[in-house]
Amino acid sequence: MRVIVADDSAVIRAGVVRILASAGMDIVAEARTADELLTAVADHRPELCVVDIRMPPRDTAGLHAAVQIRDRYRGSVRVLVLSQYLEPDYALQLLGSGVGGMGYLLKDRVAEGGDLVEAAQRVGAGGTAIDPAVVEELVRARRRHDRLVRLTSRERRVLALVAEGRSNRAIADRLDVAVKTIEGVIAVVFAKLDLEPGPDANRRVLAVLVHLNHAQPATERPSAWG
Structure with a gap:
């Protein structure tokens, strides 16, 4: 490179x-x-x-x-x-x-x-x-958006890990679930956040931006998977 x-x-x-x-x-x-x-x-x-x-x-x-x-x-x-x-x-x-x-x-x-x-x-x-520190600061500085209310605690947890730059495999390993499970959760997150596929849009990044702008503080996120 x-x-x-x-x-x-x-x-x-x-x-x-x-x-x-x-x-x-x-x-x-x-x-x-x-x-x-x-x-x-x-x-x-x-x-x-x-x-x-x-x-x-x-x-x-x-x-x-x-x-x-x-x-x-x-x-x-x-x-x-x-x-x-x-x-x-x-x-x-x-x-x-x-x-x-x-x-x-x-x-x-x-x-x-x-x-x-x-x-x-x-x-x-x-x-x-x-950097997770940047993520946390942004989370603390922004109010939740009504689109994030649509997400379950499990979906918010996966989105927070996506925001740290983790791959689907890394998230699956962190949460001890199958990669296919994470792929399914992320697909649901995209749908709930109204992020439609398009040639010029990276839905993963757009979902992260929603999270960074509006998510609740990390200390309020449930730590359990499920």
Whole structure:
């Protein structure tokens, strides 16, 4: 996978490059500023950009560059934000289009290089990777939406795990049920949230956005499966 790493910290940038390169990824360019990032993307057309939110020339330049990449390349270039700060509004700006190939991780919570590699691979393949801390903050900050009231406790629990970026297999293993069971639950969630299939819509991401915008706090979610 062809990757660009953008961060104004040379130390962090070098660390990310080393971790991803050791996993076999091809680092085609590095960027220190948002302008350098946009130029590098135009020149190299990578499959994935790993981007810090706060880069020169202004505080949120990395975020704005990430949104531009998302909109300009329409999913052919995926974006994984790696931020020092928990900024849920920024996460929603990035994920708000409902397309896949987007992620938001917190630097301090990436405990192992393997965690970063796994997230990069997931986002690079068109999936999502959202730090659970970001999910929880968004959940606390938003009211429940009436569409979520339609979901059973089991369906809400599965949707919360989807929002963490887990695959159907990972959710099935976590809840000790069959993958087919999870696939069925997610299909019901899509139907209850009025998410119809379409050529330009990633229903999994759109369902996550409903959850992030309107779900009840995680402490109120039933922990039992069933």
